[in-house]
Amino acid sequence: MRFLLFHRLDERVPDAFTPSEDLVQSVGRFVDEMVRAGVLLCAEGLRPSAQGARVSVRDGRRTVVDGPFDADDTVLAGFALVQVKSKDEAIEWASRFADVIGDVEMEVREITG
């Protein structure tokens, strides 16, 4: 079973997207732990929404809006794709990941197919 674990951050919080060196290292260690456990397929962090864009198609019309996105919500900040034995195991890895990042909500979603 594959799961996508991802978390969102509030860009209104200063430095939300510029983690401390300590945090970067802790996350690196944790990612390494997931690799060594044979569960991590890939993981990436995302740049702030100011460097992104939103594309939408409505009634055949395409709209592209450059970031930053509306500031009244959190934005996607990073993800890990894991291959595990059960949803419970995915939750366990997500909990550990959230512990490392701290003060964060981690979403756990199963991949179809």
Added chain:
Amino acid sequence: MSAVTDPRAETHGAIDAVWRIESPRVIAGLARMVNDVGLAEELAQDALVAALEQWPESGVPRNPGAWLMAIAKRRAIDHIRRQQRLERKIEEIGHGLETEDPGSEFDAVIEDQIEDDLLRLVFTACHPVLTTQARVAMTLRLLGGLTTDEIARAFLSTEPTIAQRIVRAKKSLTEAGVPFEVPQGEERTARLASVLEVIYLVFNEGYSATAGEDWLRPALCDDALRLGRILTGLMPKEAEVHGLVALMEIQASRSPARTGPDGEPVLLLDQDRSRWDQLLIRRGLDALAVAEELDETKGPYVLQAAIAACHARAVTADETDWARIADLYADLTRATASPVVELNRAVALAMAYGPETGLELVDELRDDTFCPASAATCWPSWAGPPRPARSSSGPPS
């Protein structure tokens, strides 16, 4: 939200998950202490029972692996004391235990050695005093975190059969006085081959599962991949370990395309390549690159992975580099001396240079007492028509 709605049920799921993640490390650490894999597993099971009793009330601890290890270690010390021996060892282990909480510091102490212990566990579970079947069962049980029931279902066997196989295997290891260690020198090469064989065997068991069977059977592919990926972390310098992982990643990448709408098998060259899993292909090619970087003389797994990579790189079946595949099969023949490999080489030659070239090799194989007429009867239809005198072809398996 976790552990609020239905703490008991949720905790049990969480304990299963923690067990799958942590049990190999706990068993490995204990096995080094007590120098007995069977006993180590029993002690780890005791810790699991304790968790099942306590965690539904207390919640899952922050560092569950260290918690399990601390409990199991206490049981180990009790055991050692009961045996009234190894007094020096009690002092060593007991000191660390009584002065520290099962917190991060404790974890760090163990962490230094745990990877070595895991590797020892790998080699012990696949020890040559055990039958191949026993090695498979021990590996899945001790390193894959599977229950005996799960192993039984995956291998179309019964729980008592597998349980007994594991009991016997542990006994064999104890009776043979197998030390808990990583073999060195020439022995290591042979023993590593045995480890890789066990993992690939598990993979192939899953790969050969057919539609409608217990989902635990195809899941064996994932179990094998996970074990292989763990091994690359434990033995990053071994080219064949990366080679095996590359081979499994690439083969697994084709899983979605291997069966048609009614569950019928679809041959490699007929598969819808858009259904191949590009992420696994990428991982496979990366692992192969690491393997080739590590060792220029390619072993059997690296060669098989290189062949699989030729298929993975071809966007359409027509673009397959058959000449390269034929060369790789020639190398693989030298490495394995298998008539099946030779037959595959004949097919590749036929695909690269025309049926005549391939059939010359098939004729040689037919003359070889080692491989009677089977070569010609396996001749695949897609390789072009065989010569008139040949019996009709069957599909490649």
